[in-house]
Amino acid sequence: MPHIVLPDGLPGITSGFAFRPETAKPMRELAEVLLRGSNTLTSGEREMIAAFVSDRNDCHFCHASHRAAAAHHMDGRYETVDAVKRDYESAPVSPKLKALLAIAGKVQESGKQVTTADVERARREGATDREIHDAVIIAAAFCMFNRYVDGLATLTPTDEQAYDMMGQRMAKEGYVRTNR
Amino acid sequence: MSAPTGRETALYLPDVENRHQPGTYHDLIAAARAQGAEYSKIWDLFAFQQSFTIHMGRFTQGVLRQPATISPALRELIAAYTSFQNQCAFCTQAHVAAASELYGDADLVWTALRDLDRAPLDDKTKLLLRFVGKMTTTLPSTSAADIDTLRAAGWDDEAIYFAITTCALFNFYNRWITATGVPEMSQDAHRRQGKALAERGYIRD
Numbered sequence: 001m002p003h004i005v006l007p008d009g010l011p012g013i014t015s016g017f018a019f020r021p022e023t024a025k026p027m028r029e030l031a032e033v034l035l036r037g038s039n040t041l042t043s044g045e046r047e048m049i050a051a052f053v054s055d056r057n058d059c060h061f062c063h064a065s066h067r068a069a070a071a072h073h074m075d076g077r078y079e080t081v082d083a084v085k086r087d088y089e090s091a092p093v094s095p096k097l098k099a100l101l102a103i104a105g106k107v108q109e110s111g112k113q114v115t116t117a118d119v120e121r122a123r124r125e126g127a128t129d130r131e132i133h134d135a136v137i138i139a140a141a142f143c144m145f146n147r148y149v150d151g152l153a154t155l156t157p158t159d160e161q162a163y164d165m166m167g168q169r170m171a172k173e174g175y176v177r178t179n180r
Numbered sequence: 181m182s183a184p185t186g187r188e189t190a191l192y193l194p195d196v197e198n199r200h201q202p203g204t205y206h207d208l209i210a211a212a213r214a215q216g217a218e219y220s221k222i223w224d225l226f227a228f229q230q231s232f233t234i235h236m237g238r239f240t241q242g243v244l245r246q247p248a249t250i251s252p253a254l255r256e257l258i259a260a261y262t263s264f265q266n267q268c269a270f271c272t273q274a275h276v277a278a279a280s281e282l283y284g285d286a287d288l289v290w291t292a293l294r295d296l297d298r299a300p301l302d303d304k305t306k307l308l309l310r311f312v313g314k315m316t317t318t319l320p321s322t323s324a325a326d327i328d329t330l331r332a333a334g335w336d337d338e339a340i341y342f343a344i345t346t347c348a349l350f351n352f353y354n355r356w357i358t359a360t361g362v363p364e365m366s367q368d369a370h371r372r373q374g375k376a377l378a379e380r381g382y383i384r385d
Binding site: 003004005016019020022023026027029030033034037038057058059107110111112114119128129130132133136137139140141143144145146147148150151152153 | 193194195196228229231232235236238239242243246266267268315316319320321322324326327337340341344345347348349351352353354355356357358359360
């Protein structure tokens with residue numbers, strides 16, 4: 001049950017959005033820019049960072065929906081997203097993304113945890129300053145979205161099929177839609 | 181006091197901080213530099229990736245200033261309280277300054293952060309601050325019982341919504357700012373900025 005009276009029938013974060021549409025619009029636009037905007041990191045890579053941080057924050061709704069979005073950006077390869085969650089160092093992703101996930105994992109705890117060695121590693125693996133910064137803001141933004149969802153205790157679908165469809169829409173249509 | 185120039189932090193990203201896109205923040209930085217004035221280094225971040233920061237500014241303005249049953253002063257106090265818990269020195273100073281301006285009482289604000297029990301605030305406000313404190317440190321953290329307690333204390337859903345959203349927002353800012361190492365400014369500069377935030381808010385155009 002949601003903790004505060006939210007509009008019925010909308011899953012997860014969208015019910016919080018519907019409670020105060022004025023704050024929802026910029027939140028949706030933030031997600032759109034961070035995850036689907038023009039970038040040298042693919043949307044699949046960025047959604048994997050989002051899913052990874054949400055899992056570490058124990059936010060089931062965000063983890064499951066962004067896991068599905070990441071998979072839909074990568075020809076349905078859920079196994080890659082799940083391998084990142086289990087142990088990104090051994091997952092079938094690029095050395096650059098592993099280095100960025102290491103930074104994202106530190107940011108999830110605190111921005112202060114990021115070390116020179118973490119940044120040097122990312123640069124050595126080919127990450128630009130912009131890409132390192134993107135990993136930081138995606139990780140930090142999901143520490144926000146996860147708390148928003150947790151605090152409002154929005155409706156959390158338990159049907160995995162629902163997340164797959166949600167992820168497909170997030171990947172194909174994005175976050176700024178007029179009907180939701 | 182002179183402006184901090186270097187970065188002691190690990191994550192110093194010269195390509196981010198020195199590459200300002202044309203726009204409001206670029207102009208603000210140029211004006212401050214021309215006067216030799218101390219400026220908030222968060223402007224460097226706002227000037228770099230405006231496709232992102234333009235939404236961040238609007239969101240921040242809405243969350244902290246939209247008319248609601250919880251005052252902007254208390255929302256600034258929640259921002260300061262969250263930032264203090266996350267040990268983000270810049271955000272703590274910035275929002276202590278804004279909250280102090282809006283409450284007209286800096287001692288009250290600092291006492292709330294350092295020793296909430298002793299702060300001259302009512303029990304209802306202390307309860308809300310302890311609730312956002314839990315949200316900051318532990319996830320998942322919110323139970324229906326927490327919300328019932330807040331409601332019983334007299335908070336309505338709108339106030340609870342804005343308290344949660346403010347706390348969530350500063351869990352973003354604190355990580356962004358500590359990771360990129362935006363340094364504290366002098367007390368004077370923070371006081372001036374706090375006054376500007378209290379009077380003008382977060383949209384600069």
